[in-house]
Amino acid sequence: MFLTSYSESYAHGFFDNGFYLRTAMFRWSVQNTGACSWGWAWKERKAGRLSDDEIVTLEANWRVGIRAGYTLSFGTIAPLYRGAMGLAAPSDVSQTSVDRFWDDFGAEILTASNMVHLKITQLPNAGQYPALTPRQREVLRWVADGKTTQDIATLLGLSVGTVEKHLRLARDTLGVETTAHAVAKASFLNQLNYG
16 A cells, blocks of 8 residues: 655656665665664665665656655564655755754654554455455454354344355455455455454
8 A cells, every 4th residue: 555645647656667666765664664864875875785776766766856854664563564654855855954853853753653554554455355244244253253153143143044144245255265264364454353
């Protein structure tokens, strides 16, 4: 998922075409957690430690006014929830000014950014799959809690056949063959705890 305030044309080039994958700050964010001044990339370039692609992207961003900022990389317990945030200053603000601002407010910015990242990772991610209905989520949550079909029917005041129908529809929606797989996939997609 990409959220940006850049122009649509820049965002398409940067994200859709994988431009971001070739930046020094992307490499830093994959290898580190925390905050990094974009001044690091320029120091790495001066030291000869950037790849040709990283140099090209650094210069391309400079030409369009993306010159100073910070990259934040968030720690996570699951690689699929790895996230990063690029905070760019206006083109007329120097990296030195941004670094001074970060010295004063960086801890607060990093705390707020971590909270945003954690909230985003909890949003449902249906992707190519439609969202489960509230009843499908409910019966899958009961299965995840170790309840049998009969238990779920009793708890919800439904017939066993109706519970089985909801489980079958949940499996169909998620494109899986077993209920155990449906529970795992719905959990992975953050659909069990939503709604």
